[in-house]
Each structure stands twice: as structure tokens, then as C-alpha cells.
Amino acid sequence: MELINRPRRLRGNDVLRKMVRELRVDKSSLIYPMFVREGSNIKEEIPSMPGQYRYSIDRMEEKLLELRNAGVPSVMLFGIPDRKDEAGSGAYAQDGIVQRALKKAKQVCPTMYLIGDVCMCEYTSHGHCGVLCGHEVDNDKTLELLAKTALSQVQAGADMVAPSDMMDGRVSFIRRVLDENGYSNVPIMSYAVKFASSFYGPFRDAAGSAPSFGNRKSYQMDYHNRRESWKEAMLDVQEGADIIMVKPALSYGDLIREIRDRTNVPVAAYSVSGEYSMVKAAAQAGFMDQTQVMCEMATGAYRAGASLYITYFAEELAKCMDEGMIG
Ligand code: PBG
Numbered sequence: 374m375e376l377i378n379r380p381r382r383l384r385g386n387d388v389l390r391k392m393v394r395e396l397r398v399d400k401s402s403l404i405y406p407m408f409v410r411e412g413s414n415i416k417e418e419i420p421s422m423p424g425q426y427r428y429s430i431d432r433m434e435e436k437l438l439e440l441r442n443a444g445v446p447s448v449m450l451f452g453i454p455d456r457k458d459e460a461g462s463g464a465y466a467q468d469g470i471v472q473r474a475l476k477k478a479k480q481v482c483p484t485m486y487l488i489g490d491v492c493m494c495e496y497t498s499h500g501h502c503g504v505l506c507g508h509e510v511d512n513d514k515t516l517e518l519l520a521k522t523a524l525s526q527v528q529a530g531a532d533m534v535a536p537s538d539m540m541d542g543r544v545s546f547i548r549r550v551l552d553e554n555g556y557s558n559v560p561i562m563s564y565a566v567k568f569a570s571s572f573y574g575p576f577r578d579a580a581g582s583a584p585s586f587g588n589r590k591s592y593q594m595d596y597h598n599r600r601e602s603w604k605e606a607m608l609d610v611q612e613g614a615d616i617i618m619v620k621p622a623l624s625y626g627d628l629i630r631e632i633r634d635r636t637n638v639p640v641a642a643y644s645v646s647g648e649y650s651m652v653k654a655a656a657q658a659g660f661m662d663q664t665q666v667m668c669e670m671a672t673g674a675y676r677a678g679a680s681l682y683i684t685y686f687a688e689e690l691a692k693c694m695d696e697g698m699i700g
Contacts, residue, residue: 391697398675398682398700400444404488404641405687408579409433409474410453421575422646423653425685427453430470430477437482443691447486449535449683450474453580454496460504461496465521469496472529479530488562489526491519491536491547500577500584502538502592510592515540520550527556535618537564539592544612562641562681563614566602566628569593572621572647579646599628606632614638616681621645623670626677633678642679644670649685664689668699 383393408419408427415429428436440448452471454463463469471489478487493515494502503515515538523534534551536543544563551559569590577583594601606617617636619629620643633640648670656663667686674682684690693699 396672396676396700398672398694400691400694401446402675402679402681403445403687403691404447404449404681404683405440405445406449406451406490406683406685407433407436408451408453409470411455411470419575419579421578422650422685423657425579425649427579430474433474433477434481437478437485440688441482441485443688444695445687445691446484447488448478449488449490450478450531451490451580452495457496457498459498461493461518464491464493464496465518465525467525467528469525472525475526475529475531486532487530488533488535489523489531491523491526491534492538493518493522494538494582494584495580499586500582501587502589503540508587510540512540512542516543516546519543520547523547523561524550524554524556527551527554527559531559533560533562535562535564537567537620539564539567539589539594542612544609544614548613560615561613562616562618563609563612564620564643565605565609565614565617566619566625566632567593568596568621568625570596570621570645570647572623572645574647575650576646596624599631602628603631603635606636610636610638616641618643618683619679621648622674622679622682623648626673629674629677629679639680640678641681641683642674642677643683644674644686646685652686664693664698668693672699 384390410427412429413431416426416432419425450471454470475487492502494500501510503510526534616639618641619625622642622644629642652666655661671690
């Protein structure tokens with residue numbers, strides 16, 4: 374058979390396949406989301422996320438050191454308070470759970486880059502991401518509290534803040550408050566393109582943050598909307614976001630690519646709890662190979678254009694990167 378083009382020639386052996394690989398990724402792009410809770414000497418497994426734990430502050434160190442040794446450079450912290458109230462006051466308390474966790478993390482693992490997730494839903498009694506006015510989340514009142522939360526996290530040691538609430542105008546509001554307090558060098562990673570997604574189910578279990586009524590569709594995006602995702606991303610860039618996040622990652626590769634092409638800031642992809650739990654459950658049932666699926670999903674996000682990848686598999690992925698299975 375006379376064939377000039379035989380694409381299979383470049384797939385003939387492993388050395389060659391790696392040589393012509395179009396995408397290189399490395400561990401410096403990984404961010405691990407970590408749950409911290411009140412109490413002492415606690416490391417409890419999250420039932421909906423096998424292999425993931427809630428740590429009390431005194432037990433964080435072992436995980437942080439493990440991550441650092443694996444080469445994961447950054448963690449994003451989520452707090453689980455003991456008490457919640459209407460105004461989510463635990464989110465911005467100087468001695469709140471995340472604020473204390475940030476202090477401790479800086480102390481026990483100073484080289485770890487710390488990102489604070491800025492939101493109200495883990496701290497409000499109703500589980501919504503802002504303060505309520507009747508049954509509506511009041512956008513403008515919430516901005517004040519988000520900015521207070523961000524500031525308190527930075528004062529406690531956060532190197533970066535990541536607002537995940539989806540209120541309008543929060544990036545500029547937070548930016549102004551950080552600047553006024555002398556933190557003009559602290560970057561904001563905005564969850565700009567965040568969809569109302571059922572993939573967050575296991576996280577809400579983990580953090581006890583499911584809304585007690587209604588849903589989040591009045592602030593998180595409708596996942597049918599592609600052009601609206603450009604609008605959200607553009608607005609946040611104009612407001613001063615340093616990094617734009619697309620979330621979830623798995624069903625949103627098209628948007629990761631488009632945001633990458635339409636903006637000039639780094640794009641982060643958040644492979645959320647449901648993505649993790651699906652892989653875990655399928656692997657445990659023997660239906661798929663966990664490591665290989667995990668690598669394929671991560672590669673998909675990077676190939677789509679993500680420069681940063683937030684994942685519960687961060688440590689395992691770092692090992693796969695070391696072994697050349699990915700990147
Ligand atoms: C807080 C927040 C959520 C997630 C990150 N920050 C939950 C939500 O919006 O309901 C989800 C993360 C995950 O599922 O892994 N607003």
C-alpha cells in the first residue's frame with residue numbers, strides 16, 4: 374500500500390511518543406483544596422469523597438508536609454465552622470476557622486502558597502453564598518462582608534484570595550479594600566465562570582454548605598451559556614482579577630479554551646468534588662482505572678488551556694508527573 378502520510382509512524386515507541394507530545398505540564402501548576410474544621414486531633418474521612426479528609430487545625434501539618442514533599446506548591450483552604458448564623462459572621466472573624474488555619478499553615482509549612490476561598494455559604498445558617506433580604510441574596514450588602522472576609526484572610530497569612538460567591542462587582546470591591554489596607558500585591562483569583570452545577574454535591578456534604586432552601590441559580594451561571602461566560606470573565610478582568618477560574622472543569626473544556634483565547638490572564642480550572650467522587654466510585658467498583666482516568670481528565674483541562682489546575686487528586690497527579698505518566 375502506497376501511503377505517504379502514516380500518522381502511526383510517530384506513535385511507534387514510547388520515547389518518540391513523548392518527544393512529539395504537544396503538551397507539557399508540571400507540578401508547579403497544582404492546587405490542592407483542603408477542608409479544615411473546629412476541634413482537635415481530628416482527621417475524618419468525608420463519606421462522599423473517599424480518600425479526602427476534614428482536618429482539625431492541629432492535624433493540618435502532616436498533610437501540608439506530605440503535599441510539599443510530593444511537590445504540590447499550593448493549597449486552597451475551606452473552613453468548616455462549629456456555629457453558623459444569618460450573616461455568616463464566622464467567615465470574617467479574626468479568629469475564624471480559616472483565619473486560624475492560615476496562621477497555622479504559614480507557621481508549620483512556610484513555603485506552601487496559601488489561597489483563601491472567599492465565600493459565605495459555609496458560614497451562613499441558610500447555606501447561601503451571601504446575606505439574605507427575604508428569600509433573595511442581597512448582592513451589594515454581601516460585597517462588604519466578602520471584602521471583610523478577604524481582608525481577614527490576607528491578614529492571617531493568605532498569599533492569594535479566591536472569591537467563589539458569584540456576586541456582581543466583588544472583585545473590584547475586594548481589590549479596593551485590600552489596596553486601602555496595604556495589600557495591593559496580593560492577587561485575586563476570581564471564580565469568574567462558575568456554573569450552578571450538580572458536580573458540587575460531595576463538596577456541600579463535606580462542608581455542610583447545601584442551601585437550606587432553593588438553589589444557587591440566581592447567582593451561579595446557567596450551564597447552557599457560553600457567551601455569558603465571556604462576559605463574566607471580561608468583567609472580572611476589568612475589575613482587576615489576576616487569574617480567572619472556570620469551574621467545574623470536566624464538562625467545560627470549551628469554555629476553558631475560549632476564556633484562554635479571549636483574555637490575557639492565566640486561566641485556572643477547578644476539577645470539583647463530583648469529578649473526584651465519580652472517578653473514585655467507578656474505580657472502587659472496578660469499572661475504570663483511577664490513575665489513568667485522573668491523568669486523562671487533568672490533561673484535558675490543561676490541553677483546553679488551563680495554566681492552573683485545582684484538584685483533590687493533586688498529590689496523586691504530582692506523582693504521575695514525576696513518573697512521566699502525564700506531561
Ligand atoms: C463555595 C464553594 C463551592 C465549591 C467551591 N467553593 C460550593 C458551591 O458553590 O456550592 C465547590 C467545590 C467542589 O465541588 O469541589 N461557594
